[in-house]
Amino acid sequence: MDRGITLVGGGALLIGLADRIRAETGMPVWLAALTHPGEDEIVLEAFGRLTEEFPGLLLVLVPRHPVRTDDIAAMIDSRDFLDARLRQKAAALLPEGTRILFTGGADVDDHRAIWDALDRARDRHPDMILLHGATPTGAERIAACWAETRKVTQVAFRPDWSRHGKSAPFKRNDRMLEALPVGVIIFPGTGIQDNLADKAAKIGLPVWDFRKRGR
DSSP states (O other): OOSEEEOOOOGGGGTTHHHHHHHHHOSOEEEEEEEOTTHHHHHHHHHHHHHHHOTTOEEEEEESSGGGHHHHHHHHHHHHHHHHHHHHHHHHTSOSSEEEEEEOOTTOOOHHHHHHHHHHHHHHOTTEEEEEOOOSSTHHHHHHHHHHHHTOOEEEOOOOHHHHGGGHHHHHHHHHHHTOOSEEEEOSOSHHHHHHHHHHHHTTOOEEEOGGGGO
């Protein structure tokens, strides 16, 4: 039940259903009830967009006719498969090499520590590709200068402010992790860096954590 629920039925069964599920799971719930053919696709498309703004959103989809439940489940599976394929294709377009992800705050200016950390990463992975968030000042700018000086290929992931608004840096974190780095170097920063550290640890990536240096 980590992404959604498909139910059959209607009428009294739906009264207060979203509230009960929300109370049990602690997750925000969107109830789409009594849908007809053609409407399910619209619901799933809208749900995909909503999860960009509300990552924990749970969809409860209740088709009008129970016989359509298997078709809807197959539709959901195919969309998940296509999403996974798109992420794999995006990762495949990056330059070949060992991908190391770097992040740090816009106020960090410890050039020596950053260059030392990156030099050690390159010593360990001579074919290193540097991934970073393209912040124009601070730690990520220093990392970009290091890559230019050391002739290391770098890939910048800029946040899409027009599309994601305030959540853009966190969506950018997701995109960087989807690029399949082998490890993450984290310098002090804000909740953006903390968010990336938590997500990296959750998926089992090695994290070289330098945040305590600035605290």
